Amino acid sequence: MSVSRDDFSIAFRSALLQRGGAQKFSVLSLIFLALIIFFLDVYGVKFTKPVRSFLNDVVYRVTFLASTPTRFLPQVGKDISSFFNVKEENERLKLELEKFKLLELNVEFLTDENKNLQKILETEYFNKNLSNIILAKVLVDKNSPFLKSIIINKGTRAGILKGMPVTKDNYLVGRVVETNYLSSRVLLLNDLNSRIPVTLNEGAQAILSGSGTNNPILEYLPEDYEIIEDINVFASGKDGIFTSGTPIGVTNTDGTVDLFIDPNQLSFVTVNLNVQYKGKL
Secondary structure (H helix, E strand, O other), X not given: OOOOHHHHHHHHHHHHOOOOHHHHHHHHHHHHHHHHHHHHHHOOOOOOHHHHHHHHXXXXXXXXXXXXXXXXXXXXXXXXXXXXXHHHHHHHHHHHHHHHHHHHHHHHHHHHHHHHHHHHHOOHHHHHOHHHEEEEEXXXXXXXXXXXXXXXXXXXXXXXXXXXXXEEOOEEEEEEEEEOOXXXXXXXXXXXOOEEEEEEOOOXXXXXXXXXXXXXXXXXXXXXXXXXXXXXXXXXXXXXXXXXXXXXXXXXXXXXXXXXXXXXXXXXXXXXXXXOOOOOO
């Protein structure tokens, strides 16, 4: 036989190492090839060198094909496993990134809050009246289309009483209208129920009435008074609640007032414990 037994032996061993369809294909191919060679040899067919070379190549190719799945499947398995591991790692890194983003936002929020506190503590008014000023954090903003109030985290336990004025950065914000042991409600200047006497820097007296918007309205001005822009408005102190001269805002030509403090942007406020209003709120 022109093809050596060793070659067939190697080819058969490689085929038997396969599983399933690959094993059947390899074994059947080798048996078929062996039968062809056997019958050719029985009938005395002489193999020329090119024919022997061709048969050897066939056996070698079958051997290669038989061993290919064994050599490549482990690598394919590794590649698939590596793919899922990379995907899992990618998801984990995404979660870590989201955590860092959230942490960064928390740090940014606390930094801004700290700046607001520092600004309040550095005001001359706060330092001069430190023993009589309570710093409070806004817990709830109870704004509605017309009712404007906030809930702060200080109450009667801290010495807060109804009627006490509330400020931010020395500017008037409103007054305490309801107290609890650990919290209080503050009626803001732009609430429809807010009415306070004010004076303009030209000496005119008026009532600042809440409008339900960010701009309260000046009422009961002198008949001959002509309103112009950017006239400073202060609390007159005639109501016995607000300290005379506490700044509030500036006028517009339509009689409204731009408040120095945006009532929608309150995070911390101060309450003056010196003022205790005895009248009806």
